[in-house]
Amino acid sequence: MPDLDESNALFAVFDGHGGREVALFCKRYMARELKALKEYSSGQYEDALRLVFHRMDEMIGDENFHRELNALKNDAPDDMLSELPETTRASSAESNGSVADAAAAAASKPNTAEKTAAAIDSLSSSTAAVAPDDPDVILLGDGSEQSNAAMSSGGTGDKGASDVASSKSPSEDDSAAKRSSESGGVALSGSTPEQPVPDSGESTARLPLQAALVLLQKLAETSMAKAPPGTSPSDDELGNAIGGEINEMASSAEQDRQAHICRLSEHRIAAGCTSVVALVAGERLYVANAGDSKAVLCRGGQAVAMSFEHKPQSDIETARIERAGGFVNRVGRVNNNLNLSRSIGDLKYKMNTSLPPKDQMITAEPDLMIQDLTSEDEFLFMACDGVWDVMSNQEAIDFVRERLAQGNVSLSKVCEEVFDHCISEDPRRTSGLGGDNMTCVIVQFKPVSAAAEQS
Numbered sequence: 001m002p003d004l005d006e007s008n009a010l011f012a013v014f015d016g017h018g019g020r021e022v023a024l025f026c027k028r029y030m031a032r033e034l035k036a037l038k039e040y041s042s043g044q045y046e047d048a049l050r051l052v053f054h055r056m057d058e059m060i061g062d063e064n065f066h067r068e069l070n071a072l073k074n075d076a077p078d079d080m081l082s083e084l085p086e087t088t089r090a091s092s093a094e095s096n097g098s099v100a101d102a103a104a105a106a107a108s109k110p111n112t113a114e115k116t117a118a119a120i121d122s123l124s125s126s127t128a129a130v131a132p133d134d135p136d137v138i139l140l141g142d143g144s145e146q147s148n149a150a151m152s153s154g155g156t157g158d159k160g161a162s163d164v165a166s167s168k169s170p171s172e173d174d175s176a177a178k179r180s181s182e183s184g185g186v187a188l189s190g191s192t193p194e195q196p197v198p199d200s201g202e203s204t205a206r207l208p209l210q211a212a213l214v215l216l217q218k219l220a221e222t223s224m225a226k227a228p229p230g231t232s233p234s235d236d237e238l239g240n241a242i243g244g245e246i247n248e249m250a251s252s253a254e255q256d257r258q259a260h261i262c263r264l265s266e267h268r269i270a271a272g273c274t275s276v277v278a279l280v281a282g283e284r285l286y287v288a289n290a291g292d293s294k295a296v297l298c299r300g301g302q303a304v305a306m307s308f309e310h311k312p313q314s315d316i317e318t319a320r321i322e323r324a325g326g327f328v329n330r331v332g333r334v335n336n337n338l339n340l341s342r343s344i345g346d347l348k349y350k351m352n353t354s355l356p357p358k359d360q361m362i363t364a365e366p367d368l369m370i371q372d373l374t375s376e377d378e379f380l381f382m383a384c385d386g387v388w389d390v391m392s393n394q395e396a397i398d399f400v401r402e403r404l405a406q407g408n409v410s411l412s413k414v415c416e417e418v419f420d421h422c423i424s425e426d427p428r429r430t431s432g433l434g435g436d437n438m439t440c441v442i443v444q445f446k447p448v449s450a451a452a453e454q455s
Contacts, residue, residue: 272345
């Protein structure tokens with residue numbers, strides 16, 4: 001997407017989860033839909049960027065695109081995709097549709113029993129998945145495992161040509177991938193748009209007597225084990241310890257109850273992607289972000305943050321999630337599932353018909369930051385969370401700048417070196433850090449001289 005038009009250029013990282021299709025869909029359509037907006041044509045770039053994020057959700061929820069999305073999900077070759085009809089509606093500014101209107105194809109999840117046995121054994125687990133290989137896509141991340149790199153050029157108005165490179169790297173150990181993924185559930189058409197399902201109370205599991213006795217035995221053994229050698233806890237101490245353990249288990253059971261209350265219907269399109277998009281319009285840089293990917297500008301060697309992560313634990317995000325009927329658990333997952341709070345796609349979290357798109361449990365509403373480019377601005381570095389989990393903003397800028405200062409080095413090669421630096425040889429020894437999929441883009445505005453790098 002570098003050459004958006006004669007004076008502007010567009011760059012992006014789309015980090016897919018739950019499947020590759022939404023990230024690839026955004027790669028295919030975002031630039032076109034952005035240019036079609038009257039706000040873009042009139043130079044209202046902030047409004048245009050906000051609208052195009054929600055426009056992607058509208059198109060993903062439109063049944064006319066579901067065949068194409070399924071083809072992208074199933075790794076259809078480009079020639080097959082080119083045969084699909086280019087069925088689109090009017091741009092967001094003119095469309096009467098919405099994500100909620102496109103939610104007619106949904107089906108309720110089956111009830112799940114309370115995990116009493118899991119509470120007794122103090123066991124917990126989380127799912128992780130890595131999207132299928134994607135050897136062809138090089139500009140925008142989609143959660144794939146195949147490593148690739150490319151370099152191209154894009155116009156930036158009066159500044160002349162800018163260089164851009166992007167690449168993505170695999171997770172070396174799939175079992176260590178950190179991102180939780182949605183299951184690929186298929187909804188039944190014709191059901192009503194979902195709302196949080198109230199708990200009738202009828203499915204609350206009761207702890208059998210035998211299981212209760214086993215639990216008390218385990219708690220007593222735990223308390224005995226914690227006592228100093230040669231001593232045994234008093235009845236009061238034992239009772240307090242058991243009471244504390246039971247309270248902790250009750251808290252866990254309350255989270256299970258919340259998960260039951262907030263059970264959501266599945267949507268035919270289960271995937272989503274975080275999105276960080278940079279528009280270079282003449283001498284001005286616009287960055288729109290939804291999710292935990294980030295963009296950082298190198299200004300005279302200093303890192304200038306152009307976006308901030310959207311995490312469920314932040315006060316603003318938690319408040320919106322709860323107003324929409326959801327909850328954030330103790331480890332920062334929305335409804336015990338997603339570990340992010342803004343994305344394109346993830347439509348099952350966006351079907352509350354009483355709320356506008358920006359107020360949904362998970363929203364595509366981007367935050368925007370603007371900078372007027374100066375002679376000190378050397379490059380823009382964009383990456384998904386797999387990179388930012390390992391490097392700080394300044395560390396990433398220093399790493400890239402040092403290599404660009406050497407001269408005669410391709411931007412794609414620098415991207416590869418970023419991945420080599422971030423990837424963990426054994427993510428199990430790094431608590432998963434360096435085991436996530438990785439994508440980055442470098443947009444170079446001016447050469448980085450050796451003298452500048454040393455300064």
